[in-house]
Amino acid sequence: MPARSTGQPAGAGEQTRMALVAAAIGLFGAKGFEATSTREIAAKAGANIASIAYHFGGKDGLRLACAEMVVARIRGVVGEVILSSDPGDDPRVAAAMIEAAAMGMADFLLARSEARDIAAFMVREVSAPGVVLDRIYADLIYPVHSKLCQLLGLATGQDPEGDLIRLGAFSIAGQIVYFRIGHALVAKRMQWQSVGSDEIGRIKAVILSNIRTFIAANARVMP
Amino acid sequence: MPARSTGQPAGAGEQTRMALVAAAIGLFGAKGFEATSTREIAAKAGANIASIAYHFGGKDGLRLACAEMVVARIRGVVGEVILSSDPGDDPRVAAAMIEAAAMGMADFLLARSEARDIAAFMVREVSAPGVVLDRIYADLIYPVHSKLCQLLGLATGQDPEGDLIRLGAFSIAGQIVYFRIGHALVAKRMQWQSVGSDEIGRIKAVILSNIRTFIAANARVMP
DNA sequence: GGATTTAAATCAAACGATTGATTAATTCAT
DNA sequence: ATGAATTAATCAATCGTTTGATTTAAATCC
Structure with missing residues (x-):
């Protein structure tokens, strides 16, 4: 669905979202939620640390996602x-x-x-x-x-x-x-x-x- | 029970060891190893933070114990x-x-x-x-x-x-x-x-x- | 249709708080 | 006095989060 009105490349935000979730699932599963740092997730996803707060409101939001x-x-x-x-x-x-x-x-x-x-x-x-x-x-x-x-x-x-x-x-x-x-x-x-x-x-x-x-x-x- | 504030009654070291292990198992099990802080463990066990390093060499030693x-x-x-x-x-x-x-x-x-x-x-x-x-x-x-x-x-x-x-x-x-x-x-x-x-x-x-x-x-x- | 505005998205940098660990001094039984 | 045991205080490092600036593409205007 094209819920997007404006943005960078077409659906760039969604790409970052998915990358963060995928990276987080891997790290959360392997090391545990608390043992995984947001910097680690961002690095594995190739994204900036702030993107976690931007897209999910914080580490807990990413957990739910x-x-x-x-x-x-x-x-x-x-x-x-x-x-x-x-x-x-x-x-x-x-x-x-x-x-x-x-x-x-x-x-x-x-x-x-x-x-x-x-x-x-x-x-x-x-x-x-x-x-x-x-x-x-x-x-x-x-x-x-x-x-x-x-x-x-x-x-x-x-x-x-x-x-x-x-x-x-x-x-x-x-x-x-x-x-x-x-x-x-x-x-x-x-x-x-x-x-x-x-x-x-x-x-x-x-x-x-x-x-x-x-x-x-x-x-x-x-x- | 005569366990007291300072000093050490006979075999006080073993008492502290046991208290730390018992507290740690409860916290590690409930929240996970990384999510549990050494201060939390010491507080629950009624011991000082440094006693973990003294008795077990560190948090990892306590984990093994x-x-x-x-x-x-x-x-x-x-x-x-x-x-x-x-x-x-x-x-x-x-x-x-x-x-x-x-x-x-x-x-x-x-x-x-x-x-x-x-x-x-x-x-x-x-x-x-x-x-x-x-x-x-x-x-x-x-x-x-x-x-x-x-x-x-x-x-x-x-x-x-x-x-x-x-x-x-x-x-x-x-x-x-x-x-x-x-x-x-x-x-x-x-x-x-x-x-x-x-x-x-x-x-x-x-x-x-x-x-x-x-x-x-x-x-x-x-x- | 070119110029301008708007908003989504990313970024480097820094925030205060908390982490595990360590120190040096102190306590008490032997 | 000696040594095991405990204490308060402090260490550098890292935590999650926040900030303000910047980038980019779509929407809007004339």
């Missing part, structure tokens, strides 16, 4: 599978959708190098209450988790909003997140020098197996 | 069950030991208020490579995970050091950790105002169910 970007990014990965599609009323379709979403999420979180910083950023924000946490919950966790519960309920025949399904959905999603967080520990214990598509495939196999086992074990007898 | 304390604390919780006991060669005993260790760990991580900071501290350290991470892995992750693999191998009849068991052990342990990390999100989604023994019981029920399901689903046919 990073959260919005991260939420949009993850929704783009898992959303197209789990949010838009309609399982109808077929348990097998629902199960397939769950598996597809989980594998897509695992691919993104484990394979993409950018996902390391994105995940670290999110985990840090989740640990501390604040505006960012509320935004992440409202725009990402709640809609995705609700849909996952709906699919799990359909796949198992259980109440989609019962304790079993709602907590079970967290335990499934949590597995993927954990393999990203504890990536360094896992690689060390598995004696992996590098983590390529082969190693990721083995992790995905375990996750997939756990999902299928969960659905099978908790499936009610169909009428 | 915190890691050692955390490792010892968690080993005390999960170690007495999983590290010392001997399952013999009975798969049922091995399965029971796994369940007991997991439930003990869940009780500690989810119920104790101190565990919130301890877990947050560990997660932060795991995300960033360094001396602290190496210590945590060598003294905690590796011995506990290895023993867990041994028990899982015994319970299922699978190779204890195969990919399935080693990664499966991470997925089991990861569940517990995740419910601590994502505690705020889980409570929000479950519409829990407070998280007491009742809510923790429901989480533990799901974890326990997942563990039993994992063992049952991956058990080889016994000869």
Whole structure:
């Protein structure tokens, strides 16, 4: 959208905004919010220090902008599978959708190098209450988790909003997140020098197996 | 308590050390290492700022001392069950030991208020490579995970050091950790105002169910 | 359509506040 | 008296933010 009236080169401000957010996500994820200086962000983004205050009102504003970007990014990965599609009323379709979403999420979180910083950023924000946490919950966790519960309920025949399904959905999603967080520990214990598509495939196999086992074990007898 | 303003009663140095470590773990866990100032730590511990440099050589030394304390604390919780006991060669005993260790760990991580900071501290350290991470892995992750693999191998009849068991052990342990990390999100989604023994019981029920399901689903046919 | 105005955007420089660390003097039990 | 332990005070460095000037392109005017 051309919300711009005047400016420098066409959309130069937007370029700087994006560069700052991208640089900040990387640094926030790798070193933490407080450990990252505004000068460091500006240098990595190739921008001036004052541009942070100009575009985002300050370091905290940039933090929130990073959260919005991260939420949009993850929704783009898992959303197209789990949010838009309609399982109808077929348990097998629902199960397939769950598996597809989980594998897509695992691919993104484990394979993409950018996902390391994105995940670290999110985990840090989740640990501390604040505006960012509320935004992440409202725009990402709640809609995705609700849909996952709906699919799990359909796949198992259980109440989609019962304790079993709602907590079970967290335990499934949590597995993927954990393999990203504890990536360094896992690689060390598995004696992996590098983590390529082969190693990721083995992790995905375990996750997939756990999902299928969960659905099978908790499936009610169909009428 | 006779801890007093100036001077030092017998063994006052150790008291100050402990107070500093305890205060630092709480602050590091809640706010992060870089976000916590040495003045803040000293104030919470009722000590002088210079005592950090005197006892630990600096802020980094205090960080490492915190890691050692955390490792010892968690080993005390999960170690007495999983590290010392001997399952013999009975798969049922091995399965029971796994369940007991997991439930003990869940009780500690989810119920104790101190565990919130301890877990947050560990997660932060795991995300960033360094001396602290190496210590945590060598003294905690590796011995506990290895023993867990041994028990899982015994319970299922699978190779204890195969990919399935080693990664499966991470997925089991990861569940517990995740419910601590994502505690705020889980409570929000479950519409829990407070998280007491009742809510923790429901989480533990799901974890326990997942563990039993994992063992049952991956058990080889016994000869 | 050339001159002028307006506003978005960037820049170098500096602000006060706070950081971790260090110092030298002091305290108290042995 | 000796030495472990604590204290107040101070250090240089860095923090996030602010400032005023400058640059650039689009909007406005005659």
